[in-house]
Amino acid sequence: MSATDNSKILLRDTEEKYYGFSIKTGINSNLDSIHKKGARIYMDFDGAYDVAVIGGGPGGVCAALAAAKNGMKVLLVERYGFLGGMATAGLVNPFMAYSTSGKRLSSEIFDQILQHLALENALDEEGYVFDDEVLKSVLDNMVLEQKIDLLLHTTFLEAQTDGARIESVTLHNKSGIIKIRAGIYIDATGDGDLAASAGVPFEVGRPGDNACQPMTLCFKVAGVDSGLNALQLRDALTPILLEAKMRGDVDQPREDVLVFETLQKGVFHFNTTRITGKSGISGLDLTKAEVEGRRQVFEVFRLFKERFPGFSGASLIKTAAQIGVRETRRIWGQYVISGEDVLEGRKFHDAIARSCYPVDIHNPVGSGTILKHLKDGDYYEIPYRSIVPCGVENLLIGSRCISSTHEAHSSLRIMPVVAAIGEAAGTAASIALNDDVLPADIDGAVLKEMLLEEISERST
Numbered sequence: 177m178s179a180t181d182n183s184k185i186l187l188r189d190t191e192e193k194y195y196g197f198s199i200k201t202g203i204n205s206n207l208d209s210i211h212k213k214g215a216r217i218y219m220d221f222d223g224a225y226d227v228a229v230i231g232g233g234p235g236g237v238c239a240a241l242a243a244a245k246n247g248m249k250v251l252l253v254e255r256y257g258f259l260g261g262m263a264t265a266g267l268v269n270p271f272m273a274y275s276t277s278g279k280r281l282s283s284e285i286f287d288q289i290l291q292h293l294a295l296e297n298a299l300d301e302e303g304y305v306f307d308d309e310v311l312k313s314v315l316d317n318m319v320l321e322q323k324i325d326l327l328l329h330t331t332f333l334e335a336q337t338d339g340a341r342i343e344s345v346t347l348h349n350k351s352g353i354i355k356i357r358a359g360i361y362i363d364a365t366g367d368g369d370l371a372a373s374a375g376v377p378f379e380v381g382r383p384g385d386n387a388c389q390p391m392t393l394c395f396k397v398a399g400v401d402s403g404l405n406a407l408q409l410r411d412a413l414t415p416i417l418l419e420a421k422m423r424g425d426v427d428q429p430r431e432d433v434l435v436f437e438t439l440q441k442g443v444f445h446f447n448t449t450r451i452t453g454k455s456g457i458s459g460l461d462l463t464k465a466e467v468e469g470r471r472q473v474f475e476v477f478r479l480f481k482e483r484f485p486g487f488s489g490a491s492l493i494k495t496a497a498q499i500g501v502r503e504t505r506r507i508w509g510q511y512v513i514s515g516e517d518v519l520e521g522r523k524f525h526d527a528i529a530r531s532c533y534p535v536d537i538h539n540p541v542g543s544g545t546i547l548k549h550l551k552d553g554d555y556y557e558i559p560y561r562s563i564v565p566c567g568v569e570n571l572l573i574g575s576r577c578i579s580s581t582h583e584a585h586s587s588l589r590i591m592p593v594v595a596a597i598g599e600a601a602g603t604a605a606s607i608a609l610n611d612d613v614l615p616a617d618i619d620g621a622v623l624k625e626m627l628l629e630e631i632s633e634r635s636t
């Protein structure tokens with residue numbers, strides 16, 4: 177039998193099963209036709225979803241869980257082989273503030289994630305530092321328990337629209353290109369990939385030069401033997417970095433060493449590299465940023481090993497699977513949250529999430545970080561209208577790229593807040609489908625009662 181015959185046999189069965197749906201490849205077992213189509217296999221789901229969530233970070237997971245909890249048939253799509261987004265792929269840790277003056281601001285599903293982590297001894301006592309490997313497994317279990325259809329290793333490609341509606345979206349994975357349909361789509365890519373493809377206007381970066389917050393490649397170091405906690409370590413390592421910068425021994429834009437505890441003894445998490453002037457929505461820039469991020473990681477690790485005694489037996493055990501991207505597109509929605517809204521602690525009749533986190537802008541072009549705090553004990557609210565995009569009626573935003581200014585985005589982007597935004601998007605999608613109304617026509621006050629009253633009850 178020739179090699180060509182063999183290939184025909186392998187390709188004869190062109191029907192795949194995804195969650196009970198038969199997928200037609202549209203191609204018979206004919207090698208020629210595949211070659212003519214550039215070796216791509218086009219597939220179509222024989223079914224449709226109520227809600228399709230694109231992106232499995234903190235926002236996407238909570239969006240999918242909320243929609244499923246409310247009885248929706250949900251598909252969750254993630255390009256990596258695990259869920260968690262920046263919390264796992266980016267090694268971002270810990271969860272930033274979700275309470276102020278004893279008032280808990282976190283959402284229900286985020287709290288459930290914390291509970292699961294705690295049960296696995298994968299959360300510190302204060303509830304902020306977590307084990308990113310355990311988080312992957314916790315999220316798998318939570319999603320599968322809710323009977324959500326999960327497609328990992330699957331990348332969103334493009335939205336097909338008809339007027340103001342998304343008709344379908346195409347995805348790509350090892351099986352080929354898949355087309356799926358849903359009543360409501362939730363963009364949880366962090367970057368607004370789906371919204372931008374569907375034609376929703378967006379902004380990028382700060383006013384004036386559109387520069388975005390810098391990227392950071394996070395890493396973990398084991399075997400640190402200094403007897404210092406993370407804060408003391410920061411104070412010990414920062415002068416070493418600054419002196420090396422002054423002598424021209426290292427080329428790192430950051431002004432200090434940002435280091436956090438982990439749950440493992442002697443293992444520290446570093447969020448300290450800084451890659452400026454690169455766009456998180458450019459394939460070429462992301463490539464350059466990853467390479468520059470690794471250069472900075474190894475440079476700073478070698479420096480500390482050479483000049484800080486506590487590092488003599490230390491090993492660099494992990495760099496993140498992907499560089500940390502703080503800011504890309506911000507999708508235009510029915511309300512744009514401003515820095516003033518954040519700093520004045522504004523409250524809204526259609527609030528869906530609450531936060532006390534400061535404005536936190538890492539210099540997009542060099543050293544320095546701007547931190548502006550809210551009044552002691554105060555918090556601001558995020559209105560539902562900021563997750564309802566302009567121009568596309570069956571889409572909601574369930575991640576950091578909601579409608580906000582550069583300044584407001586720097587505050588609301590933290591994981592507990594994005595989790596609450598995702599939960600709100602999933603809940604709103606289910607209300608819209610159950611009541612047969614557009615997401616834009618939901619009564620935000622009802623949503624507020626559903627999402628935030630519960631928080632008040634849990635806080636007491």
Ligand SMILES: Cc1cc2nc3c(=O)[nH]c(=O)nc-3n(C[C@H](O)[C@H](O)[C@H](O)COP(=O)(O)OP(=O)(O)OC[C@H]3O[C@@H](n4cnc5c(N)ncnc54)[C@H](O)[C@@H]3O)c2cc1C
Nearest residue numbers: 231233234235255261262272332366500501575576589591
């Ligand atoms: C360096 C850095 C440090 C940070 N520090 C902290 C911190 O200490 N504490 C804190 O609380 N927050 C921190 N943050 C902020 C926080 O991590 C993110 O803002 C948050 O994770 C955003 O959640 P998300 O779900 O919107 O997006 P992400 O976490 O980015 O998740 C998006 C998901 O969508 C997937 N995706 C993207 N595009 C596609 C596509 N086209 N097709 C399929 N899947 C796709 C991605 O793989 C990812 O899993 C930090 C962020 C960075 C970058």
